[in-house]
Amino acid sequence: MIDLRFNTDLAENILTGFIKTEITRAGFSHAVIGLSGGVDSSLSCFLTAKALGAENVLAVRMPYRTSSQDSLEHAQKVIDILGIQSITLPITEMVEPLFARFPDMGDVRRGNAMARARMIILYDQSAAFHGLVVGTGNKTEILLGYTTLYGDSACAINPIGDLYKTQVRQLARAIGVPEVIIDKPPSADLWAGQTDEDELGFTYAEVDQLLFLLVDKRYSPRECIDAGFSKDFVERVIERIRRYHYKRVLPPIAKLSNRTVGYDFLYLRDWGT
16 A cells, blocks of 8 residues: 655645745736535635635636536535635536537537536636636646546646645645545536546546556556556556646647747746846
């Protein structure tokens, strides 16, 4: 059993400092967060409220008609505990015309459309609230590509992207996120009965330990197998990491000039800023 426990007090200080520094560096003082009622977005809300003050945080609930009532209620618990501002904007009327136009759409296409509709709302609210969108994706999801490009993966900053799901739960518990949110099965709530672990085919507890060895400890696949993980499991996880690398980077730009954005031109330091 690999021990993923960490110093939650230190992490809380680092992450709240990160939020405040990055948002103020960009010239803002407010933040907008899509609050689903899950542990990831709840933790991001707790950290952001502590970093900026509750009055400077807007939580946005964006249910679809089949969304779980528990999700709305759990999001409301976070809003009430923190005293942050909130707004509820259903996405049903945004996405239903698209679904009607393509009745053969499967769950994945529908789920991606819903995730991107939610990001349209978040960025609109960020303009109205004069704040940056704070991300809610954890390290496990990012590595496995379990995100929607320009959907839940879109944000200005992400305070929890270097925490595995197991560690998100640990920090959430330490910072005061309600136990009912921490302990429920993780779900993107994209369709009735959907859970992350059913879709992935393994639990976060299992994959976090493997990812920790592969990524943080730089174990080879052979060393992971020798550590007790099955060959099939190791190969499946590595294939996901490879396959979805494109989701973790900005779109590559074809290089034609001497200074290409993202390659040779990275900062404004040449101009004294």
